[in-house]
Amino acid sequence: CAPPTPFLLILVPSAPPHLERRLAIRDTWGGHWPASGSPSTRTIFVLGSPSSSSAQRRLLAESRQHGDIL
Numbered sequence: 001c002a003p004p005t006p007f008l009l010i011l012v013p014s015a016p017p018h019l020e021r022r023l024a025i026r027d028t029w030g031g032h033w034p035a036s037g038s039p040s041t042r043t044i045f046v047l048g049s050p051s052s053s054s055a056q057r058r059l060l061a062e063s064r065q066h067g068d069i070l
Contacts, residue, residue, distance in 0.1 A: 007039030011070075016050040016059055026066065046070050 012030065014022055022045055030043035045068055050056045063069040 005040070006042035008041040010041060010043045012043060012045050014045045014047050016047055016055050019058075019062065022062075026068070042068075044068055044070050 010030065012022075012025060025043065025045075047059065047069060050059055059069065
């Protein structure tokens with residue numbers, strides 16, 4: 001079953017090294033907890049380019065795990 005089209009899209013600016021901040025947002029207000037029958041929301045993190053190839057690999061892994069990085 002495909003996820004519903006979001007009613008509200010929340011774009012959150014972030015920097016590649018701020019993993020802990022993104023996790024805190026995911027665990028609190030940025031999490032996806034719609035009540036039955038309520039419009040859906042979607043939180044997306046907008047990041048700049050990472051400074052190294054190792055940072056790029058970490059971001060790719062995070063993106064695969066959470067699916068919320070642009």
